[in-house]
Amino acid sequence: MRLRKVKNALEKLKQHADYFIDEPINLKGKWQKVFNNENPIHIEIGCGKGQFIIELCKQNPNINFIAIEKYDSVLLRVAEKLENLKLNNLKITILDAFKISDYFANGEVSRIYLNFSDPWPKNAHAKRRLTSPVFLKQYEVILSKDGEIHQKTDNRGLFEYSLQMYSECNWGIKNISLNLHADKDKYSDNIMTEFEEKWSKLGPIYRVEAYKK
Secondary structure (H helix, E strand, C coil): CCCCCCCHHHHCCCCCCCEECCCHHHHHHHHHHHCCCCCCCCEEEECCCCHHHHHHHHCCCCCCCEEEEEEHHHHHHHHHHHCCCCCCCCEECCCCCHHHCCCCCCCCCEEEEEEEECCCCCCCHHHHHHCHHHHHHHHCCCCCCEEEEEEEEEEHHHHHHHHHHHCCCCCEEEEHHHHHHHCCCCCCCCCCHHHHHHHHCCCEEEEEEEEEE
């Protein structure tokens, strides 16, 4: 799907100062001060248009959430959805997850959500997958002792690759589903992304939780 570039997206984002963090690089180790509390921090890497993270915030007021996107035009859509909401536990920011450990201190994050990440199907691009060792090593640093990764994908190849990488990088795995929407009783609290609502009718959604050993 082609990204629709929005003119002056960054400047428009800055107008949403209640939510948008312009320079996240300066907040490493200081994110709880941003929220003015000591609640746990959960981040979603690649938040899309924000449906998942916004609903998660509504349901969990005692958790601080940070929605991360690489592209300002995409993040602007999240900001627009937030215009008429008053969520004190959500911040949105632009950063490249390839250097995520530059933005969060050791143990600063309690949970990472990876929802329908780019599968990067070519072997030459494997290191760009958000569950490659390049990323897992950084997640291990920024996650707390009991930190977890919650991953959903419709791509079987990415799912199998992720399971292999979790194993090779010494992560534990639990709550695996090969067809999330068929396991409605077990995952009744599942919050769907926009992508999930559209594509889950065409095939199974895979889900796994990974944790630090």
